[in-house]
Amino acid sequence: MNSYASYLDEKNADQQKRQKLNHPPRQVGDHAWLEVKPGCEAVNPKYSLLDQAMWNLQLHQYLCFNEEQHYAGPFISSSDKYHFFERPSLSFSICMLSYCPGGSLGKIVYLWKVPDYMTTSEIIKSSLFIYERLKPRLPEFHTRKMRSDFISRYSNLSHTCIPKHILCSIYTDLTLDFTAMQNPAIDTRVQQAI
Template identity: 25%
Template sequence: MNQWSEVFTNLKSLTLAMNKYAEYLTKKSEEKSLNQSLLKPVRSTEECTSMVVLPSNTSQVPFVVRKFQSLLDKIRDLPGFVPVFVNDFLSLDRKMRYEELTLLKEHGLSYPTVLFTHSPGGNVGNFHFIWKIPEMSTSCSDDVMSKSVCVTQSLQNQLPKFHTRQMRREFVGMFGKIAKVKPYYLREMYKRLTGDWTSAHDTDAAALDKRVKQFLQLGDPDIVTDLREHNPGRPSKYEPFWNEVEKYMENVVETAVQERRHGTVTYLATAMSVPNLLECVSKVCPPEVPIPSPQWLRLQFWPKKPNIKGITAVHRTPQN
């Protein structure tokens, strides 16, 4: 019995841990559902922004000076209260970027500045802006703070916004019924009108949004075309093979089920699968006719545009 006591203790600890994790996931799922049902962004601008005054530091550490030399050169040539996007001067690695920002906040630059940070949440990361202020200004100067607030207001259009699913659904539902516009067009319209940065809810929607954005930028809704249209008049390599397939389908298969289907005995149709069809047609093809692979032959029976009603396969459709 003693040899199982340790196993029982470990199993009990594992069960309790899994139960707590399940409760955590349930709670997060409920919070997410609640947030997505809101008709306003989950986080307001005031909740995700911060502003701090960095005093000038004349005794700069050489390492810090080298690290931010390009940022110093950029700010030096600009007048006061003109924002610079700090992220362009930081490392792409998240850990190194955090360390660089910590150095900037601790040591500052060779002249007083204001560091503005926008933290929208999620995996997007933070957006940092910095601007120079007059040398004699202090952190409690009302004039500096009022002008800095004006700078932050001018940055609002450049900052990402994340709207809830209900906000987007209401827009698409309202205007989709009136204008009868496709949902992917309405999604792109909503993003351009509101500045919403929210990603698509699944991979299919993301692919559609990417294509819509592409042909809107190029001004050509037919930009995604079949590349074979660029080779007019070029004969198909497997056209002789398809001629033999047509003959076989008409002369041998004829119907979906064998004519002797009435009675107690049931007969299956000829060419039960794509490999079987390929084998049967290959036997009657002349030696010089190219034979495709089973994968290529199967592809020819697939629809040109999946998930759309009323479409036809590339080469053949079933008979009613």
């Protein structure tokens, strides 16, 4: 029991340290992976929905993987999802961008078709352009320190005082922060009012 208590204390200290950072703990550049997956002759039935959705796309046109649309049923476990993307059985070669932002979202996967005649280095080079286009779409979770710095900086900007809940809403809209709302009911009403 003593070792578990020390483990919890250590995790609590790590969490508090992350919350005091002036940058998101998981940066897109550090936690995104780009992989090339070769095509195959026969498509495995569990990949049929994904293969059909990707068949309609042009080369280098991306698709955000949605478990409900591109997989026949929910994944049983995280290892099941891992194995699904480890060796995909599709009728063409693909490039896959995986990003794990944290915040209990799981892994976000973008896929796009690439021609078979291109070398791996050419595919990676062309995929970097797609990565730059996707970067703003990838969610980022900001720390409490980042939000509190914004609020303290702009709370008394003019002679009129801007309420904290409105500043939080403005911060979320401006920075595309995906951190969970602290009070969803109030935040929803503020969004409607703004």
